[in-house]
Amino acid sequence: MTIRFVRHQDLRLTELDEEGIALHLEQRKYYSLSGTGLTILRALKTPRTEEELVQDLMARYDVTVDEAGRSVRTFLEECQDAGLVVPAPGLAVD
């Protein structure tokens, strides 16, 4: 079973100079984002699987599937730990 992820409903994003800020309204904290992180969190406005996020990164950056996979996995782990991303309820796919 593959999990879909979605960004927390209280997250607001903004972009500046190809980097980003994620503002968590509930935590009242902001997080700095690289361009890659911003791309992933923007994509997670709607539920997406890890594999779909890898494709998103490969479409935007000149990276291999392994590099994109590592970036997505690491970033998702960090975001879940920080409460920026959550598993999308009821949307696991086989």
Next chain:
Amino acid sequence: MADWQVVSAHPDLRIRILEALERGRLVPPAPLTISVVVGPLPPAPDARSPFVQPAFEVRTGPPDHSVVITGTTVPARATIAPGCRQADVELAAADDSSIEDFVALFLPVVVTFLLRPEGWHHVHAAGLRDPTGRGWVLAGNAHAGKSTTTALLATRGWAVCTDDLAFLHRGSDGRVRLAGWRGDIALRNGGRDLLQRTDGTPLPRRGKTGWTPEALGGEWVAEITPDVVAFPTVGDGPTRVCPISSLDALKALIRWSALVTTDPRLAENHLALLTALARQAQSCTVQLGNDLFEPTFRLEDCLP
């Protein structure tokens, strides 16, 4: 541009609020109404988590998306229904002292939350225009030196918009503007001594002394277009101006615009405005030194 309406069955209270709004000289972008009733403040259970500030706490967001501001130093409560350009204020008492506290401490908070749905967002900053016409935003906390610097610059030909209560909004040309609530530039004794002033208006409730920009030889302007965003701190050495990136400026602006995290429906607009300001203006930190007070020192010449 529109105006303020005040509704109250207490004529004295209504007049005092109108006078305060007139002194503030902040012209709202749409007609906004403040309705005040006087009487006991019954508990109003609200399960929403409060955003707590020194003088008030505010609850926003779902389920009903109303804004409820409760005074912690003034016995008052204000409710702004979603989509409504009116604040319904309950004030526990309308004696002279209560009205004075309400007008000085709670009314600016109500104004702040009435303006927010209109796209006018608060930032804890001073706004000035230097003699070359550039707009400056000095953002920082209560001990960053904003007011002392503002007072000093007023004596040197800078125009002052506000030393504390500022609102960012988009002008018709898309650029970010800063409008100010006109009030006395208020200094503690230390700031007054640095400025070598013995005059001013005592502000006993705030433990400060106040001056209008005009009393310091300057002028007041209703609005500036920011070209420079500076984050001052009080330092030991000479005054130093260090450029910072737009992204670092944005992070600092978020810090000094704490209401950005309130009301999920308005947060995106507020954040976009701060981002636009960080993009629009040259940003720097300013370590304020005593040389700032030397007669020949010109802050406007310190920018790289």
